[in-house]
Amino acid sequence: MSNNAPHRHHYVPCMVQRNFTNENGGLHFWRRGFRIGDVRVTKPSNLFVEDHLYTIVDKNGVRDHSIEHWFGRLETLAAPFIQEFLNIVRHGMTPIMNRTHWDLWHTYVYHAQKRSVAWHKRFVKEEDLFAVIKEIASEQQWIEHIKAWETDSKDTLREMNNARIAAQADPMPDEMMEELRNLGLVIYVAPPKTSFILGDDMSGDAFISSRGEITDARRVQFMPIAPDVAVGYCDTRGVHTDHLTVMDVRRMNEAMAKQSYLIAGRSKAQIASLSRIPYDPPDIMKGYFKSRDGAP
Template sequence: MSNNAPHRHHYVPRMVQRNFTNESGGLHFWRRGMNIGEVRTAKPSNLFVEDHLYTIVDKKGARDHSIEHWFGRLETLAAPFIQQFLNIVRHGMTPIVDLTHWDLWHIYVYHAQKRAVAWHKRFITPEDLLLVVKEIAPEEQWREQVRAWEADPEDTLREMNNARIASQVDPMPDEMLTEFRNLGLVIYVAPPQTSFILGDDMSGDALLSSSGGTTGARRVRFMPIAPDVAVGYCDIRGVHKEHLTRMDVRRMNESIARQSYLIAGRSKAQIASLSRITYDPPDILKGLLKSGQGAAG
């Protein structure tokens, strides 16, 4: 592969980050490990990024960057659709989405979720991964994995990491795409003087209520795509728009902050406030065991 191949891989696409930039083209951010309330500013090129996150390495050390290029092509297709979508919403209208763009959106969301989870899996130890294999694999496969680990742990870890990376571009299963096509899309619009944030988990779930309280609240899953717009799925087909309260937006941002290692947004004061939210990341190991057992079944 070319030495000029990209090695700084963004698990939150820059095309999304740019929607959240302030007047100077940067984002205010806070990362766990920094002091509470200590907010800094950086450009999208330097946020939600890690060297060689999606690079496959062979036994001789040669690097394959094809997966990062694949993500780039997907983003190139999705970016103009997202911008057109935002323009329509900001003009007070509800977008009409054709089947081709519906499918593009479903595929983009599917892989956006996988990318976020892949980043969190970086915090799982090799021993954790072996535990997953032991729980979900046939006994012989488990024994082979242990023998390989004992013989050459470094190469076994490389292969396990390559397998994790390669899975990022596995296509959405046909049956899942069919399920997505039967869902509706909800556009969540933030009120003036409020804004959504970004986290290294691109989506979250929160209790929303039209009154801003908890009575009659319902839990929704959402993904911010701009400071003023987030999107989610619902059981009623078509495209629907919902105007939020300030409290709704706060709850949604707290949800993102709670499960994220890094948060960023337009408002320095807002990020400083959210830096006080206790870290409660998803249980990735439990999720791996659950998904593996489901696949085995």
């Protein structure tokens, strides 16, 4: 592979980040480790990025950048679709989506939600990865893995990391695509003078109530694509619009901040306020083992 291949890999694409920039082309951001309220500003190229995040490294140190190039091609297809989608929504209309649009959107969302190497690497320990391997491997495979670890732990860790990276580009299973084709899309529209934020994981879930009543709260999964628009799936086919309240947007932003190491948005005051939200990321390993056991 060429040494000129990009090495700064964004796990939140710049084409999405640019939708959130202020009038000067910058994003206000805060990350864990900063003082509460210590909000800074920078360009999208400097946020949600890590060196060689999606680079596969072989035993001779040769780097394979094909996964990052693949993400780039997907973003090239998704970017104009998202911008046209936003343009239609902002004109008060409902986007009309054909089969090609739907499948592109499903593919983009699937990989956006999987594209979390940097996100889960922060709190998934080596022993957690061993626990997963032991759970899914045959007895002989597990014995071979332990032997390899004892012989050359550095190379075994490299292979484990390569496997974690390669999984980000695994194609969506056909049965999952068919399930998604039976779902509908909800467009969550933020009211004036409010805005969504971005976090480490591009999607989140929150309890909201458009009538402002706690007893009427409902859980929604959402992915912000602009300060004024987020999207999510629903059980009713077609495209639907949900106009949110100020409190709805605040709850969604708090949910995003709670699970994030880094948050960013167009309002300095908003990011400063959200920097007070304690860090409480989801327990990936607990969720993994519950799903394998069939637990809810």
